[in-house]
Amino acid sequence: MNIKAQIPNLFTMLNLFSGCVALVFVSNAQYEWAFYFVSLGIFFDFFDGFFARKFGVAGPLGVQLDSLADMVTSGVVPGYVMFVLLRDYHAFGIESYVPFLGFVITLGACYRLAKFNIDTRQSDSFIGLPTPANSLFFTSLPVIADYFHQDIDLGIFYDKWALLLMTFLSAYIMNAEIPLFSLKIKNFSFAKYKLQIFFLTVSILMIVFLQILAVPLIILFYVLLSVLNNMVNKKASV
Template identity: 30%
Template sequence: MHADTPVEPPDDDAARGPRLREIPLRLMVPNLITVLAICAGLTGIRLAFENRFELAVGMVLLAAFLDGIDGRVARALKATSKFGVQMDSLADIINFGVAPALVLYVFVLDRVGSIGWIAALIYAIAAGLRLARFNVMADREYKAKWQSEFFVGVPAPMGALLVMLPVYLGFLGMGDSRAFAYAATGYTILIGYLLVSRLPVWSGKSETRVRRDLMLPVLLIVVLYVALLMSFTWEVLAITTLAYLCILPLSARAWKRRYGTLTIEDDHANI
């Protein structure tokens, strides 16, 4: 090398390697909520095995709530991503399928042995199938008009709330007999069937308007419901579950009036 040959200064960026792209904090918020939901669901399972059932149910319900709002938060913050969709699907199967099934099994279904375990398996698998069908229908290009008004089968979040009814009743002193365990087993299988059925279930997604003069009474009713839920948790949850089950026939009747059948028959609905 000649003495007068210029020496180029080292490239600092090249020395440091490829530069990582920074991610805005708002994109992380929905994923953090999803992770918290998974933690709550798994913690509920642990608490159930420790026979701390009230806390276990509370954690499962908290997981279902967090899992239900993460998508809405993502849309509100314009932070949706393919990664978030995959995380949400993972959280759904844990919080709406596995966690409720295991808590229910430890609380009451284990009294009838293998039959109770089979019922828990059926519900968990049904929840997974329900979520897979929902994802497929949500991703397809063609969407039928009825999809803005009805679900195909009971949605997985409501399935998690419904299947826990034997636990609510157990907290109210109704779960000591073996007959109750057999009834809970049959009920668990029934809820699993409702998840994968083609029963039209009103979704509440369609635009529903409230008259201006009824706005304050509606708000008061909501406040009253929350207050009762905080004061009489298990009674309110049991009544809410039974009320939802009573609405299902009315939903099918509304579908029949509009479309002429009792069940959804749509070639695009897949499984």
């Protein structure tokens, strides 16, 4: 057995395990721990690809395993989080079947992952929001609600229409034909990667000053900055 070939798969399995653990924490309303394990799963997800490229062992099995693991950590978990948010905030006064619409996030992530596997345009950048970023966005929401409910107005968490809008919008953005700039910096050059450096600098400052509240804001900032960058590039090419 080629040990090197199994190292990336081990990290993929750790990603899947982290997602399963996160599901348990969500079911127990331990949202902070769920967020930590989703973050840990995404960390493992990064390194499975890193080691596959480093050892030259990338192959179709790894691709399939990676998507299956992401389907749990970045598909089922955020969908379940939204289901719980819609179900447990009794102030909504909504029928019992409405919370199941939270799993639209899971459906969108599934379609995104399947499309990603056959889309050769996304080798160095992304088209549509990556599922890990989407998962971080939604798993951070109940943590933010717990942390800041006494300090800032979090009425959005008690508005069923706002939650449902975010749910359907996320499924769309994950699959929309929106090019998002790559965060991979291969050969450092300020001129070449000034957009990435600007984004990372702003993101770090947001984390320092806003803590967990920075997570969804960073993801929104990433999408908006990408859209703005696309408009600038399109205008420059005319």
